[in-house]
Amino acid sequence: MTAAEAMPRQDIERAPAAEGPAPRRTRTTRPLTRSVSARTAWLLRCLSILVPLAAWQAVSASGRVDPAFLPSPSAVWAAGLDMAAGGELAADLAASLGRIAAGFGLAVLISVPLGFAMGTLGWAQPLLEPAVGILRYLPASAFIPLLIIWLGIGEASKVALLVLGVVFFNTLMTADAVRQVPRRLLEVSATLGASRPRVAARVVFPYALPGIIDAMRVNAAAAWNFVVVAELVAATSGLGYRITRAQRFLQTDRIFAILVVIGLIGLAIDVALRLLRARVGRWAR
Template sequence: MDQILSVKEKESSESASYRLLDLRSDIPSRIYWSAGGLFFIFIFILWLFLTSLKIVSPLFLPGPEAVWDEFLRQLHEGILLQDASASLYRIMLGWIISTIIAVPIGILMGNFKLFEGMLEPFIDLIRYMPAVAFVPLTILWAGVGNSQKILILFIGTFFQEVLMIMDNVKSVPRELIEVSSTFGLSRFEILRDVILRYAMPGIWDTFRITLGWAWTYLVVAELVAASSGLGYRIMKAQRFLQTESIILGILMIGLMGLITDMIFKFTYRKLFRWLDGKG
């Protein structure tokens, strides 16, 4: 009897481990989050190991304690909150303006070949141009204030976003549109009730991805004539070889970007529960 139970437990264990590595199979949420947490712990231990044993010079990679001390200093002096709020304002405003314009244009390009043929070549041309190359022009166009920084974030985000929204709209099966037309729905009703409802989960994912891209352009946006912001603080620290301040700025950008990403993932699950059969 004991042998039979032992064999069953072994088979159950092998089956569970197989499911963890099965293609696209669901796993318990505790395992999902534990895997992510353990990987963060592994990176932290590796960082601590390299710096504690002086394998890497503190000039190039300061230890966690040095970065923590810099965090406390900037927090106490109010620098960190000022920089984070300035960067968050620029990121959100640049991304929101980009999205407000990209959504209707992407929908038009995804549904009407005329707009796709007219706009896609120009958008393709601009999207391959690096955003940093526009810094001198944006200074001429918008000065050196927040407008210039928001314009850089817009340039870095908009042209990619509009094409992704176009592809989201194109993912709607043509058969679904034809059936809707057969049932007597008007063109506007098909667009509103069929195409947009079908494409909206993909469009929401596009919002999440493009907001992540906006964070990557932050240092470029704050490269010139900034007096606050996480990107500005990183560039200033570079001039004085303050590596702990550079790493703190990078970590803060990554953390704030991760928080916005998780917010989008959470709202995705709430808004589109019907995708999992829960709505």
Template sequence: MSTVTSEAPARPGWTALPRRRAARPVPALLRPRTPLPRRTRWLLATASIVAPVAAWWAVAASGGVEPAQYLPTPLDTWDALMAMGRSGQLGTDVWATMSRVLAGFGAAIAVSVPLGMLMGTFRSAQSLFEPLIGLLRYLPASAFIPLLLIWLGLGEEPKMTLIFIATVFFNTLMTADVVRQVPLPLIDVSYTLGARVGEVVRKVIIPHSLPGIIDAIRVNAAAAVSYVVVAELVAAETGLGYRIIRFQRFAQVDQIFAVLVVIALIGVTIDITLRITRDVVGRWT
């Protein structure tokens, strides 16, 4: 690229623009929002997993942590995971944890999505609900654990309620933000063509917002998985969080790592499932 030269001033008294050097070529990796080849994306994704695992293995094998059993190698973790799977214990705990997530987070979705759509669609609903929800979202969900144990006992109800409290407020506000991003000209054109309020909501606002709503659910699913483990740490007889506490009592660190791997895999599975769902229902995006 040739050097940009300054031109003569357009009017008397105006100074010429300064000379600028020619721009240097920038790799696609460093250019904002530039599409990458499929091979490059796969290499980067693989490196994001392989590099941390390799670092973990190197630190564990180097003996930098004493005693050595406090930081098991990935191979030790894999062996512990296989032993848990063969015993049947892992399947029981995974089902107990997932059933709590499905119940608590499912209830949060059932409440937050319609409420968020109301708040994003109608200014009256936003003025009515947003102040209270904006206040409640700053209360840490874990602070409700003592109250939930007093009110609901030691059964399944406090665990599912904790997940509900931890996710419902954020998912409501995120859903409302997505709905507010529907272009106003699109709504105005619908009214101009004779659509009524219900038709605008059903045929314009909901279809346009649905992919973003699924993305909001995908983000808050991570909080649901995190808080179910917190709930199981406090009062449970099954579940992955309960199993972590059991292993901690006997310093079975390799099995704790194995449970953490399982929790991560559950989270990735939920994330991928919701991504696929978003892409299917929102192909037009």
């Protein structure tokens, strides 16, 4: 009788297995990005506004900074209400928005077709990209003296500055969005017998549209920067002009109020473009 047969049954069951080392317990790696609940997201959004506002109030209330250099939030609010009651804030805001609509709209009308051509046509990229790549590194504000000489000090020079500041960047970003279209979609379309214009209109453009809108979101902020710069020079209306007037009389509370208005309008434009992107590009989420 063997040793295994001589061992009681319960001892055999309790005996450890004489096999190799126990397998390692695998660790589950947490994803790098984790979504939060809607309630937590709204709480974080509120904190991103309230915490800097509270710090601003604390610094101004401490008395360590002269109110002429850093007015309190309440003083800025009062200055904004005073400008709104006098009608100057609405008039300047309308002037700046009109220039944004003209300059940014014209830049989009120029850059989207150029970028679409660079992303779809084999000859367009080597023809256009070198010139666009060089021009985008030229500071748009450096063209202000030339624009005044060429176009005068009226609206044309201000709109042209906006176009120069936005059109080249938006062209390259649009071309990059168009190049992101998967090649398999193009191959399937060609296999089904679709013509090149039909593929561009029905496949490439709808797929690239969310990326084109994202490029517009980024460059809309640049447009606001350039409209303020344009209004700082030889302007009689606009938010940039109002900042210059307030600076002459050391009215920092009015300057801060105008900056807050610019930030809120910019945020509204960004949210509107986000909603537009979510609506027309649900497949790209």
